[in-house]
Amino acid sequence: MTGPSPFLPTPGFASWRKFKSGAVTAVLVLCALAVIAPLFLVIYFLLARGASSIDWNFFTQLPKPTGETGGGMANAIVGTVTLLAMAAVVGVPIGVFGGIYLAEYGTDRGNDWIRFAADVLNGIPSIVWGMVIYLILVVPFKTFSAYAGGVALGIMMVPLVMRTTEEVLILVPQSYREAALALGVARWKVIMVIVVRTALKGIATGVIVAMARIAGETAPLLFTALGNNFWNHNLKEPISALPLQIFAYAISPYDDWHRQAWAGALVLMGLILALNITVRVLSRDRQRSH
Amino acid sequence: MSTLPEAAQAAPASEPIRITSSAPGPAPAGALPVEAGEIAFDIKNFSLWYGPRQALQDVSISIPAKKVTAIIGPSGCGKSTFLRALNRMHELTPGTRIEGSLRHFGADLYGPGVEAVAIRRRVGMVFQKSNPFPTMSIAENVLVGLRLNGVRDKAVLQRRLEESLHMAALWDEVKDHLHRPGTSLSGGQQQRLCIARSLAVQPETLLMDEPCSALDPIATAKIEELIQTLREAYTVVIVTHNMQQAARCSDRTAFFYLGRLIEYDDTRKMFTNPSNAQTEAYVSGRFG
Numbered sequence: 001m002t003g004p005s006p007f008l009p010t011p012g013f014a015s016w017r018k019f020k021s022g023a024v025t026a027v028l029v030l031c032a033l034a035v036i037a038p039l040f041l042v043i044y045f046l047l048a049r050g051a052s053s054i055d056w057n058f059f060t061q062l063p064k065p066t067g068e069t070g071g072g073m074a075n076a077i078v079g080t081v082t083l084l085a086m087a088a089v090v091g092v093p094i095g096v097f098g099g100i101y102l103a104e105y106g107t108d109r110g111n112d113w114i115r116f117a118a119d120v121l122n123g124i125p126s127i128v129w130g131m132v133i134y135l136i137l138v139v140p141f142k143t144f145s146a147y148a149g150g151v152a153l154g155i156m157m158v159p160l161v162m163r164t165t166e167e168v169l170i171l172v173p174q175s176y177r178e179a180a181l182a183l184g185v186a187r188w189k190v191i192m193v194i195v196v197r198t199a200l201k202g203i204a205t206g207v208i209v210a211m212a213r214i215a216g217e218t219a220p221l222l223f224t225a226l227g228n229n230f231w232n233h234n235l236k237e238p239i240s241a242l243p244l245q246i247f248a249y250a251i252s253p254y255d256d257w258h259r260q261a262w263a264g265a266l267v268l269m270g271l272i273l274a275l276n277i278t279v280r281v282l283s284r285d286r287q288r289s290h
Numbered sequence: 291m292s293t294l295p296e297a298a299q300a301a302p303a304s305e306p307i308r309i310t311s312s313a314p315g316p317a318p319a320g321a322l323p324v325e326a327g328e329i330a331f332d333i334k335n336f337s338l339w340y341g342p343r344q345a346l347q348d349v350s351i352s353i354p355a356k357k358v359t360a361i362i363g364p365s366g367c368g369k370s371t372f373l374r375a376l377n378r379m380h381e382l383t384p385g386t387r388i389e390g391s392l393r394h395f396g397a398d399l400y401g402p403g404v405e406a407v408a409i410r411r412r413v414g415m416v417f418q419k420s421n422p423f424p425t426m427s428i429a430e431n432v433l434v435g436l437r438l439n440g441v442r443d444k445a446v447l448q449r450r451l452e453e454s455l456h457m458a459a460l461w462d463e464v465k466d467h468l469h470r471p472g473t474s475l476s477g478g479q480q481q482r483l484c485i486a487r488s489l490a491v492q493p494e495t496l497l498m499d500e501p502c503s504a505l506d507p508i509a510t511a512k513i514e515e516l517i518q519t520l521r522e523a524y525t526v527v528i529v530t531h532n533m534q535q536a537a538r539c540s541d542r543t544a545f546f547y548l549g550r551l552i553e554y555d556d557t558r559k560m561f562t563n564p565s566n567a568q569t570e571a572y573v574s575g576r577f578g
Contacts, residue, residue, distance in 0.1 A: 173421070178415075178417065178421075179487075180434070180435075182377065182379060182410055182414060182415035182417075183414065183438070183487065184407050184408065184409075184412075184435065184439065184491055186407050187407075189438050190438075193438060197425045198424060200425075
């Protein structure tokens, strides 16, 4: 009755077990740190190298000719925004309508094929898209153009927008569809007005995620939008973009251009961060309203 | 000599009116003269299958217009399926098949070329769980059926909004905040909002699928009271699990069991002196 409890381990066993537990915990913590460390490294270097080069001129001036210092990336910033808008015009309708088809109309067998194709599409290297669009939209028109760049980026948005749209439409309760159908409303109107409107925030979130994903793409623009040291006045002509300008400046031999490449990278990173924060805010609202 | 031609004239004269008044489609719903004593649903030898499983077997029943008909029976007896067949909502489940005839005021609901959309404008439905559209205000919820069917006239919309909310006994509670979200109302109010939404498109018949099963007794009493007033203008068919509810608010009661219509009679007789032993056992609470 008064002997040691049978549940107590022997002293040697207890310390060995504590050591193992501590070692595994330490490995897990290190892995978790390794996951977030790169993000902080990127932000640290961008701020350290780029922040000092960001001034008013950077946002308002064109690049200076070779040999002159100063100038900015105003045309590249506007170019990136233009290309993103054009990509949205191409990618959002195809992606959203494709998602509506998958969620509301498609058969199980057909949907499996479409989803598989979308997944493969999602995995196509972006430089391959650049080459394909080069053949389709650059060679026949004999000029690099903003259109070609917009289409290349837009097509890359499609799989992501389509799958998100499908997922959020499926989350809309069946009871809303039934309620609207029972009012004698045609099915396509039920889907367009009731179902899509209910899921609109989720669809918008998917679109912004896709935009953030393509905003920094460089490879599909190399053979399509090409880049431009001046303002683009015609979408049929080459247009500048932040990633292209960063690429061009980073491989140049001039210190001043290197400095500006870092600044451009910082601005691009800020843009993508802003898009991601918008997504967070949107999806927080969505959770609260349901 | 004069009586014979008169009788011969009377029969064909009344028939064309009946046919035009019951044709689905462009005829203005709700404007049709419905006489008491008319048959709303005339159903003969109706069977329904979900894939290989038969859910309704050979149901024949005449549901009177401007009366409340209750459908009772244990879970899985086919009563909800039957209700959904009355405006073809069951077709949302893939792989369904029907046999037999189902007429609404003389019009064959399953005739060739008849569109489910046109039927549902005349045969509305209220569901078990209230489902106001979350993106819409109270007023938008009531008017959505009209708007999506192309009604633009502001005066008409305003009139239908007030009429429908009055009819659903909700007007006094919501008239000062019609622009708040429909989902801001209480459960019972939401269900009455859904009834108002169904009434706004002016159907002739309202189907209710256990409309009170998610509500507390006070909200239930309000809906039951409402059903009594709806009877004056509409044909109501209500599926209910609650036998007291069927006894309280219906004129006719149909008892379904295992996909068959077991007994159908005046509610008073069904609950006091049913002809069938299974009905007796069910209404007295001995099974189900």
